[in-house]
Amino acid sequence: MDAKKKQKFLINFFLYAVCAVSCYSLFPLLFEAREYPIKVLLLLLHAILMWSGFSAQFYDRAETRVSIAHTKKNAGQFESKGSLSADTRNNGFVIVLIEKIYLVGLVFVEIWGQFLHPLLLGDKLAFLPLMLISVYCALGIMYSWIWQLRSIVKSH
Numbered sequence: 001m002d003a004k005k006k007q008k009f010l011i012n013f014f015l016y017a018v019c020a021v022s023c024y025s026l027f028p029l030l031f032e033a034r035e036y037p038i039k040v041l042l043l044l045l046h047a048i049l050m051w052s053g054f055s056a057q058f059y060d061r062a063e064t065r066v067s068i069a070h071t072k073k074n075a076g077q078f079e080s081k082g083s084l085s086a087d088t089r090n091n092g093f094v095i096v097l098i099e100k101i102y103l104v105g106l107v108f109v110e111i112w113g114q115f116l117h118p119l120l121l122g123d124k125l126a127f128l129p130l131m132l133i134s135v136y137c138a139l140g141i142m143y144s145w146i147w148q149l150r151s152i153v154k155s156h
Contacts, residue, residue, distance in 0.1 A: 012144055024106055025137035028130040102140055109136050
């Protein structure tokens with residue numbers, strides 16, 4: 001597996017399996033107002049720690065591989081298949097457009113559930129924000145599974 005594919009798997013794992021979707025999908029289980037600050041702070045803390053850990057690990061390895069590959073090229077040897085190019089190193093841990101849109105959608109789902117729904121509908125359809133979170137997270141998980149399955153099938 002080449003470096004760009006490894007980076008994409010890491011991003012996919014971070015966004016859908018570890019942080020954004022899996023943790024956020026648990027929000028409907030903690031539905032009382034007094035629990036809201038705790039669940040948001042825990043989600044943000046978890047996301048920041050995971051992001052910094054993944055970014056640091058990926059960036060350090062990329063930098064090491066680029067310098068090793070550069071040294072090998074100068075010595076007249078071929079670059080290994082798994083080494084990273086300089087532009088990948090400079091990009092670091094990058095999220096593509098569709099994933100950015102999905103993350104912004106999570107913010108809109110939360111704004112609707114916490115602020116807009118109570119203002120516009122009051123106590124009517126109280127299940128709607130919880131259902132919206134569940135369906136939106138299910139779509140994200142399905143995207144992740146389909147992406148991973150497609151990547152695995154293409155690689156074999």
